[in-house]
Amino acid sequence: MKTIVWFGIVLGALSATGKVFITKTGTTTILECGVNSFSRSLTWNKNNDRIYTIHVRNGFEGMPMKGRIPIVTRSKVKEKNLEISKVIVEDAGKFTCEADGQTHHHTLLVVSVSASPSGSLQVGSEATLQCQVKGLDSQPEVQWRRPDKSAHSGSLKPVASSDAGTWQCTISHDGTIHTEDLEIKVTEPTTTKPAPVPSQNSKDGRKTCPGCATHPKSRSDAPLILGLNWWMWLIIGVGCLVVILLIVFVICLCKRIKRKKRKLQMKNSRQLKTPKQYCQCNRPAAVAKPRQGRRRDKSSDLPLQPLLIE
Template identity: 40%
Template sequence: MKMTWLIFALCSALSAADKLTRGTVGETARIPCGTRTAGKNLEWKRNGEMVLRKNPRSGAEQRGTSPVSNRATSKRDHLEIRNLEEGDIGHYICEMDGTEHAHILFIISVSASPPGVLQLDSKAKLQCRVQGLQPMPTLEWQRPDGAPGGSGEVLLNPVARTDEGSWACAFSQDGMTFKETLEVKVQGHPVTERVAATPSKTHCSDCTDAALVVSVGATESQPGPMLLGGLSLWIWVAVGVGCLVLLLVVGCVIALHHRNRRPRARRCQGKIHTNRRARKTSQQPLKPKVLPV
């Protein structure tokens, strides 16, 4: 019985000695060894498998066969893992000259569904997930105004203007608090409700008139008018039609003006010819009349 308690206490002490290191997928994770490694035989292990081994004299590195070994590098007093993947999480040990320092690499991630900008009055889900820790810690959301927002998974139904801002997912373990933030943006116009059901009568024993019960149906978003240059599309159509009519009227006036001008010019030319003939006739000398003998 005493031996069982001794083993349990030893395991608890080893577990409590594990230091937590947080990583982010796609970025570079740095796991500190916990002590200076200069001039010592160094070996990094993940879940019992060798990641790399470094000889202090030659500086040569021997890599293991795990996928993380190809992206891991020993730099000074820490292990550096480039382009961190979800499969890289686990229990890491830094061993130097027979002394081991244990670390746990975990990932905390937050996301929104659907991703991107959320539409006002729609449905959305905020998710917070931790990988690499056992037992799983309790995750708590904090709203942009500082109020509690729920745990683990938060459903926004409907999405409101007050949901816009920085949401924080946090948890505490081994006396340390870890937090990841998610920026939420909301756009759109408020949706008006419409009556979808026909009023129905309900009877009661204490009233003479029937009460009308109206159920409100699901809300639908009404698309706003298309805008171009700050004006509605129909206004631009009306302006275009008005300009076209104005051009037609001006063209007709010009055509009528030219048409009425041609007969007048012809009459003027006729009068000019008549006057010229009369002048020629008046200017010719009169011939003397010859009387017969």
């Protein structure tokens, strides 16, 4: 009888043992509850804070009751498992899934890999590769591997061109191995050409440089006058000359137009001063009209001539 009791206790302990889930920041992970189904209630907790609680009544699941911790806004229950999106470092820790009174404990480890300083590394500089695991009381075993798969401590002093590529962080915890990749970019430092060293002074006191005789000055090396090359001054002078000629032409044209207007006005004034000549026609003068108020003299009656009788 005692054997059967101890066997049941061991089975209950094994069924209550949880899993260790490892993920990295920014991804979506699913925590498995550890049961096939539930008939009365399901509760997910993080440490001692509630995330979701679902009750089953009359065979139907009710509306889930949400907690008030930040992870609630980025998580949801799918059947019996808990899905967390956009994982952050603060999500790491202990999780508990309680289904129909049976409790299962799980652990979420969040891995973050980075290089300090971030971005592209320059040859000859120093950098440190960081592989951090959150969610455990003690730091697990971490091992870096170079792009050629050889082991490395993660400290680059100094950075070489061969360090460019995909580095791998291997994490070991309770017999579970997890790997995360980190892409490293290496750039060559920018080199500046040294300034030419002038040779010894010549006899006339001016400095000479080797190769000046064999390599004449280019157009860009021509002497500057008030900060401008001679050809720029030439262009400015030609432009000014064209503007002056254009102004002189406009002035002459205006004077010529005024002179023509003045001549035209004088000609019109002369024509107005000459008297007008009218056309005279040779015709008899009109008979003077009789004055009013006077009666005309009646003409004397003509003498009557006798009628001739045949």
